[in-house]
Amino acid sequence: MSNYPKPDPATLLEIYKKAALIKLNDERIIKQMMAGKLVMPYYSPRGQEIIPSAISVSLTDDDYICTIYRGIHDMLAKGFPLDELWAELAGRVTGTCKGKGGPMHLTCPDKGMMVTTGIVGSSMPIATGLGWAAKLDGKNRVSIANFGDGAANIGAFHESLNMAAVWKLPVIFVCQNNLYAEHTSVAYSRAIDKISDRAAGYGMPGVTVNGNDPDEMYGAAKVAIDRARAGEGPTLIEAMTFRFNGHLLGEAGHYMDKGLYAQAQKDDPMPILRARLIADGIANEDELAAIEADIDARIDVALAAAYDAPFPDVAELKRDVFAEEIA
Amino acid sequence: MSNYPKPDPATLLEIYKKAALIKLNDERIIKQMMAGKLVMPYYSPRGQEIIPSAISVSLTDDDYICTIYRGIHDMLAKGFPLDELWAELAGRVTGTCKGKGGPMHLTCPDKGMMVTTGIVGSSMPIATGLGWAAKLDGKNRVSIANFGDGAANIGAFHESLNMAAVWKLPVIFVCQNNLYAEHTSVAYSRAIDKISDRAAGYGMPGVTVNGNDPDEMYGAAKVAIDRARAGEGPTLIEAMTFRFNGHLLGEAGHYMDKGLYAQAQKDDPMPILRARLIADGIANEDELAAIEADIDARIDVALAAAYDAPFPDVAELKRDVFAEEIA
Amino acid sequence: MTDTTTTTAPADNQVRKMTAVEAINLALHDAMEADAKVLVLGEEVADPQEGGVMGVTKGLSTKFGEDRVKSTPISEQAIIGAAIGAAVGGYKPVAEIMLMNFVTVAMDMIINHAAKLRFMSGGQTGVPMVIRTMTGAGFSTGGQHSDYWEAWFAHAPGIKVVAPSNPDDAYGLMRAAIDDPDPVLFIENLPSYWTPAPVTKQIIPIGKARIAREGSDVTVIAHSLMVTHSLAVAEKLSGEGVSVEVIDLRTISPWDKETVLASVRKTGRAVVVHEAVKQFGIGAEIASVITEELWGTLKRPVERVGAAFSSVPFSKPLETAFAPQPDTIAAAIKAALA
Amino acid sequence: MTDTTTTTAPADNQVRKMTAVEAINLALHDAMEADAKVLVLGEEVADPQEGGVMGVTKGLSTKFGEDRVKSTPISEQAIIGAAIGAAVGGYKPVAEIMLMNFVTVAMDMIINHAAKLRFMSGGQTGVPMVIRTMTGAGFSTGGQHSDYWEAWFAHAPGIKVVAPSNPDDAYGLMRAAIDDPDPVLFIENLPSYWTPAPVTKQIIPIGKARIAREGSDVTVIAHSLMVTHSLAVAEKLSGEGVSVEVIDLRTISPWDKETVLASVRKTGRAVVVHEAVKQFGIGAEIASVITEELWGTLKRPVERVGAAFSSVPFSKPLETAFAPQPDTIAAAIKAALA
Ligand SMILES: Cc1ncc(C[n+]2csc(CCOP(=O)(O)OP(=O)(O)O)c2C)c(N)n1
Ligand SMILES: Cc1ncc(C[n+]2csc(CCOP(=O)(O)OP(=O)(O)O)c2C)c(N)n1
Numbered sequence A, B: 001m002s003n004y005p006k007p008d009p010a011t012l013l014e015i016y017k018k019a020a021l022i023k024l025n026d027e028r029i030i031k032q033m034m035a036g037k038l039v040m041p042y043y044s045p046r047g048q049e050i051i052p053s054a055i056s057v058s059l060t061d062d063d064y065i066c067t068i069y070r071g072i073h074d075m076l077a078k079g080f081p082l083d084e085l086w087a088e089l090a091g092r093v094t095g096t097c098k099g100k101g102g103p104m105h106l107t108c109p110d111k112g113m114m115v116t117t118g119i120v121g122s123s124m125p126i127a128t129g130l131g132w133a134a135k136l137d138g139k140n141r142v143s144i145a146n147f148g149d150g151a152a153n154i155g156a157f158h159e160s161l162n163m164a165a166v167w168k169l170p171v172i173f174v175c176q177n178n179l180y181a182e183h184t185s186v187a188y189s190r191a192i193d194k195i196s197d198r199a200a201g202y203g204m205p206g207v208t209v210n211g212n213d214p215d216e217m218y219g220a221a222k223v224a225i226d227r228a229r230a231g232e233g234p235t236l237i238e239a240m241t242f243r244f245n246g247h248l249l250g251e252a253g254h255y256m257d258k259g260l261y262a263q264a265q266k267d268d269p270m271p272i273l274r275a276r277l278i279a280d281g282i283a284n285e286d287e288l289a290a291i292e293a294d295i296d297a298r299i300d301v302a303l304a305a306a307y308d309a310p311f312p313d314v315a316e317l318k319r320d321v322f323a324e325e326i327a
Numbered sequence C, D: 001m002t003d004t005t006t007t008t009a010p011a012d013n014q015v016r017k018m019t020a021v022e023a024i025n026l027a028l029h030d031a032m033e034a035d036a037k038v039l040v041l042g043e044e045v046a047d048p049q050e051g052g053v054m055g056v057t058k059g060l061s062t063k064f065g066e067d068r069v070k071s072t073p074i075s076e077q078a079i080i081g082a083a084i085g086a087a088v089g090g091y092k093p094v095a096e097i098m099l100m101n102f103v104t105v106a107m108d109m110i111i112n113h114a115a116k117l118r119f120m121s122g123g124q125t126g127v128p129m130v131i132r133t134m135t136g137a138g139f140s141t142g143g144q145h146s147d148y149w150e151a152w153f154a155h156a157p158g159i160k161v162v163a164p165s166n167p168d169d170a171y172g173l174m175r176a177a178i179d180d181p182d183p184v185l186f187i188e189n190l191p192s193y194w195t196p197a198p199v200t201k202q203i204i205p206i207g208k209a210r211i212a213r214e215g216s217d218v219t220v221i222a223h224s225l226m227v228t229h230s231l232a233v234a235e236k237l238s239g240e241g242v243s244v245e246v247i248d249l250r251t252i253s254p255w256d257k258e259t260v261l262a263s264v265r266k267t268g269r270a271v272v273v274h275e276a277v278k279q280f281g282i283g284a285e286i287a288s289v290i291t292e293e294l295w296g297t298l299k300r301p302v303e304r305v306g307a308a309f310s311s312v313p314f315s316k317p318l319e320t321a322f323a324p325q326p327d328t329i330a331a332a333i334k335a336a337l338a
């Protein structure tokens, strides 16, 4: 991995901006939920900010991604419009899905965010199909499939990786290994150390990287994306990380290993990256504070607009079932 | 593989007896079908006789097996009663499944033959469950899952191997790789050379052997079965072989590589094993001819009894849907 | 088939109030204690994983061991396959599919195997297993977490379908489901999981409905949460002089035609209510049989109440409008009385 | 909705007789030629694999290339997933699931994704794809190869369900299904695959039924192979002085209520026939709607004909008794006329 391309300072700052947006947005969602203003199942991505941020800097709006219920970080990193996001979370008609999808089904095709699924594993077959479409388009687009460590044990994983390999599709399978699937630690669900070892069984490269390290994550993603764009086929990336807020917001997390949790907190990638930017002279405290304040201000606006917007009319139940409205 | 245990002469003869039964029975089925006496979809195992024969000599009636539509060889090797088999193929009420199951669902729990499925891949999850039952029983039983090369690409394969590995179940996954899945050659369905390479992704041993060679097949099976009985968990065996009669009896086989076919015919394991028994002095021509004549005579009896037996009554439609007959 | 009970009499004076979560937990506990062949498997079901996402299986692995209570990888096909194999191998597994939408991943195992193995083997291999699953709209979980698909399984010969409406039934039907020689799909309603009610610990036979409330003007046939809504509506309408008989189906397949037909024979009017989408839902079969059997007696066509023809929407006002509510049921009853 | 046609007039004088296999092949060919976005995928569909197990897709990969016509590994989840992804990415894939029993493996992709993505995304992502599958009892293929499961999909909002009864409809409905902006499940009947009939190459609108035979005494509503059986029975009964109107549903969801109700309004009697198991089959919904809408007009309860409540049995006499046959249909018609 030492020969991975490294992010330059501007890219590193860009990664931080995306990651900070994810973190601050997450904190605000939790605050709003605690205040009873937002009512929804929430799968916080806190702790996993670096992964999509370091991937997305190598993507354009044309590239496709599919993600899962815990995917708001993937979305924000790829440029999901904040206003439409908040309106959707608030179930308003101004939301990206008119309030019909909610947090588990965020979609924004304009920016390549095609499918968010609540079914474990199901991002992968669809991302594979988007990879096929991308290949047919001939525009060097790539398709990113995000999923968790738990999802690597379901049948859809196997079928998708195999098909993508046989068809040499430009798909990057990103397994965000946060060590738990709901309350199940990885040790309970597989008898191997690294999920990336499964790649060999499909004939594609597989790597395990520290997903919290912007250098490694950026490098591994860049190599895989370049490879996909060059028509050389898919890659499996296992990005090691941690979820700080448990599976579903509000759970107690008793099943978690205390030592692991403490260590993960020490390794929290956000303060580490922030400190590094300052230490390396990429940005100073004031600049970073300004970036963060700007994000907060944008969230303020999005949030206020969301709550002001109307709920969808019940007539919406008849729309979008089929292309033609039901009589 | 050179350190695999080898079958002794008596075992080798036993393997031949099973294999000859499979081959002669297959020929008779085809004859009866050609004569219009049997009407059914038939997936001939011709060419794959050695695999289950060399496995079954290490099994007892207590051990479980699950197999697939192309599984009559697995059944006969494990001791499926010939009378009940023929009656079932003829759709008679004296068949093992009262004529309700037919060739794709042959079942004989008394001899451990628990499930035959017509759905690709589905033998594996159920065999995994039988492995769990076997483990709970504490009697050192094993569970054999038979499936094809094509089935190794379906999700059920992945989930089953992973679960069996995590739970350390006494399951032997036997992939009978006959180079084709219906009309699809293996090259079209995977980007790797050996299916056994997938075992590493689950944390279990995986081997590829010449399934047509009784020594290799016996050895690999014995090691896996002993390992399972010792509580050390599952094994994936990829047994290389060939199907001489195509996928479904009656197809033209135009999709088959002619060179491959010619080579396979030269490698037909049945004449080779027969010649070896004679060459090694394990049995002479007369003894083998007597064995074969005896098999033929048993088939004569089974076949005649089958055609003489009555068809099931239509009242059978109400039976065995639930344990209690439907009113 | 005459042992339908109007109200369940307490078996002894140990009647405790509990939630459905507690009642199901107790049923599993009692069944595992009574029979060493009873097993539990599914995602998170063992105690190191907190005994199920909702805690329904809490304590079982600690008491009965992690050989009998197994947390699984996220692998629904293997979960059901493992249960089928264990059942065919002589055990009585209770497999959890966390939410009903996830049964879609395991349909081959359920439909082509669990439901068919007895028939296809000519009776040689029964599959005595229970598939527990939960569902129900109301928690803003959106399009992939709240569907009711009982109609699919009712249409599939070989598998029974049960859906309790209260903790007492949850206990009694779970015990019966575990003892049943055939596969049973056991549908739990998530939004009413934590509503406490008395639990008598009586085993309730599969295939029998319960007259949850007697009445004479119109018969409402419901299951799961819709029984609660229907009872509330019946109570309200009794104030308006309308006498509503409410039948809790308890078992959807095979359903209790005798009890339903006897009631509609009496009232001459019927309303079938389910939370599943109305079109091609189980209400159609029940309405058809009532119409076929009671033609001439029936005073009005059977009314059917079900969810809107859409995915379950996220936004609260839409979610409420999507699923049948007490006022929808009341309106259908009035239509039936017209 | 008044453009129901009684008989399909030939569009030109190029009407050829062909089998359903040929008609579907031609429809796929013409659609691929007309629109470069049309793709075909599934097990064996390309020519090196002989263009499908039944040859339905023969010649397509040779003409349009193996980028657009892709043989797949045996991976039904990935097949449907690939089709969904391609559809969301702007293509019009036609995915084959070899037999209808194998849809069970891909139900999550079909039900939770293909059918729901448009709704859940608020209309942003349509899924214009076709799932071709074949089924039908009669070939002694037993319990896992002949089921009709159209009721499952009709109950699922967001996916259309089509089932042609003859080669002309197979062509015309396939062209319409490919052009449709929504996912369409296209059910082909295997036992009648090779029965030739004239094909006019007209596109047939989804959602419209066809009056296959006019009559005045009773309306038979059928689809797929049951239309052929019903027409034969109607012909026979006409000799006995009974005038049977036969409606070919063509589309099961959304079904053509107008045409069905208009017919039953005229005849006052109805029989719904399908090969799927009768209980909880689509006949229940159709009978219920007829009863609800034509209460007072209807002279007898709607009769329903469907398969026995069992798995499809192997043994020939059982298989014949399992599925509806012309005499079963005739008996139901007589019951409706009683
Ligand atoms: C097919 C299916 N089974 C079960 C679930 C319930 N479920 C939701 S999230 C989850 C855990 C997934 O863990 P992982 O893949 O590691 O992703 P993470 O939540 O950790 O990001 C489970 C079991 C589901 N949504 N879909
Ligand atoms: C889930 C599923 N998909 C497709 C089929 C149709 N089918 C039957 S056999 C077969 C090929 C299987 O090939 P393989 O696993 O190599 O076994 P073999 O027939 O060669 O023994 C296919 C695709 C099926 N039965 N089940």
Ligand SMILES: [Mg+2]
Residues within 6 Å of the ligand: A148, A149, A150, A176, A177, A178, A179, A180, A181, A182
């Ligand atoms: Mg995880």
Ligand SMILES: [Mg+2]
Residues within 6 Å of the ligand: B148, B149, B150, B176, B177, B178, B179, B180, B181, B182
């Ligand atoms: Mg094969």
